[in-house]
Amino acid sequence: MALVEATTERIVEAEPERVYDALADYAGTRGRVLPEQFSEYEVREGGHGAGTLVHWKLQATSKRIRDCLFDVTEPTPGRLVETDRNSSLVTTWTVTPAGTGRSKVVTTTTWQGATGVGGFFERTFAPKGLNRIHDAVLASLAAEVEK
Numbered sequence: 001m002a003l004v005e006a007t008t009e010r011i012v013e014a015e016p017e018r019v020y021d022a023l024a025d026y027a028g029t030r031g032r033v034l035p036e037q038f039s040e041y042e043v044r045e046g047g048h049g050a051g052t053l054v055h056w057k058l059q060a061t062s063k064r065i066r067d068c069l070f071d072v073t074e075p076t077p078g079r080l081v082e083t084d085r086n087s088s089l090v091t092t093w094t095v096t097p098a099g100t101g102r103s104k105v106v107t108t109t110t111w112q113g114a115t116g117v118g119g120f121f122e123r124t125f126a127p128k129g130l131n132r133i134h135d136a137v138l139a140s141l142a143a144e145v146e147k
Contacts, residue, residue: 002112006130009106010138011098014145019103020078020095022145024049033140037133050074054082060129088112105141107134 012019022029027047034041039057046052052072059065068089070082080093091109098104109130 003110004112005108005110006128006134007106007108008131008134008138009104010135010142012103012105012138012142012145013101014103014142015101016078016095016097016103018145019105019141020080022141023080023093023095023105024072024074026052026054026072029141029144030054033137033144035133035136035140037136044069046072049080058133060133105138107138109134 022033025048026043031041031043034056037059039059041056042054044053044055050073053069054072055067055069057065057067066084066089067086069085070091071085073081073083075081078095082091082093084090089109089111091107094106094108096104096106
């Protein structure tokens, strides 16, 4: 199996603390900023930052739906890590300053991909699809915190 990685970033016109707080707010903001590819969103434990257990289904393509159950950790300030209990999927959200009143948000998702021809197509196309989904999340997050 080969490691597959998808990374998306965006500059947000809001202070890093405000952006990070919105990202860590699984009980409120996170559910509101998810695009149509996400369904069955449910906070099962916690609701803000580390210690949160959150579930959703992600429909990456018309035929590919992932049932995800994420444990959330905060290994360092400004960084949230979502580790899926159902697969090797790990998503890291990092918020850093990008000048006065601005933040840079980077999301990186990795997982162990398939082997063979299927793995080739997964490594080629899955990151692009996931980047589009995460770009929509970041655009919605920006709209939420830039109000």
